[in-house]
Amino acid sequence: MRHLLTHGAGLLLAFCLLAPSGARAEGAKVLLYHHVSSETPSSTSVTPATFDAHLELIAEGDYEVVPLARIVDALINGGTLDPRWVAFTFDDAYESVATTAAPRLAERGWPFTVFVSTDAVDTGTGPVLDWDALRALEAGGATIANHTLTHEHMVRRRSGESEDAWLGRLAREVMGAQERLEAELEDPLRVFAYPYGEFNAAIAHLMQSLGFIAFGQQSGPVGGTSSPYAIPRFPLARGFDSVDSLAEKLRTEHLPLINPDIPATLLSADAGAPVLEFTVAESSGLRPGTLTCFIGGQPKTEVSWQEGGRIRVQAERPLWAGRTKYTCTAPHPDKPRVYYWHTHLYIRPHSDGSWYSG
Ligand SMILES: [Zn+2]
Structure with missing residues (x-):
């Protein structure tokens, strides 16, 4: 108890670092x-x-x-x-x-x-x-x-x-x-x-x-x-x-989000490269520029970080027919080897509107 009282300020600081x-x-x-x-x-x-x-x-x-x-x-x-x-x-x-x-x-x-x-x-x-x-x-x-x-x-x-x-x-x-x-x-x-x-x-x-x-x-x-x-x-x-x-x-x-969408979207047959947008809650402590997103079958994915933690993820190429996931991860600001992780699923038929098998 004495330790807690005498080191209160230090503890508070430690708490802030661990829990933004x-x-x-x-x-x-x-x-x-x-x-x-x-x-x-x-x-x-x-x-x-x-x-x-x-x-x-x-x-x-x-x-x-x-x-x-x-x-x-x-x-x-x-x-x-x-x-x-x-x-x-x-x-x-x-x-x-x-x-x-x-x-x-x-x-x-x-x-x-x-x-x-x-x-x-x-x-x-x-x-x-x-x-x-x-x-x-x-x-x-x-x-x-x-x-x-x-x-x-x-x-x-x-x-x-x-x-x-x-x-x-x-x-x-x-x-x-x-x-x-x-x-x-x-x-x-x-x-x-x-x-x-x-x-x-x-x-x-x-x-x-x-x-x-x-x-x-x-x-x-x-x-x-x-x-x-x-x-x-x-x-x-x-x-x-x-x-x-x-x-x-x-x-x-x-990864805590503000007003998150349902994390799956059915695309139309003529959909191109959908843009994923979401807003990261400040409580995450996430620093701008630290989020990386992977899109199945795509070379490189651009992630733009806007005002208020708004994230915009743009695929480089149109998605193939099938299920494609946009998977975004970021290193936790305070915990080594811990990652935030968020995924959004896109579902797309073939260009003629028919469906893939499986
Ligand atoms: Zn099943």
């Missing part, structure tokens, strides 16, 4: 896996050995593996999203989740969530778990949640489909899957993951009106200015799953 403008550090991490197997497509798989290395890294670091519901509760209720929090999620309920991932997580007593497209489970399409297996995971402490009935690309309107008809069809995808989950399971969580991580503002608003919290696949840590209908996750699959790369992601913090 009184900001609290935020940035819970939600990890996204599909298969944990050496036999499945690499774009959606990590090997069991890599998965073991990930678990070891998290166990040895200063992290706490929490149920997804803890992160959701903190986000909705204005609680602090501790940067040490890590949640495991698995999309599509593949067999390797039960055979390979679940036993490893159970050994450490770590919770996880599985997002399920219910039609595939009902019809036994592909290497997916059946309801008995999902019930067994649930009985073991896993959370099961909603990933639509049919794993639709939600942004794709059918030809001649009105906006109302489109949103009505999506609502049936979500509510139909929730009915199936509630009929088959004890206590499915009312949270949702967008198939392929594809959504836009209209779909995020639909999820809000249906009373669902929703997760995307744009990478980044979760913080107070993350939309509850567009929560970021870090996808882990071969090529992006090295231990070093995971360690870097686990050290990130949430």
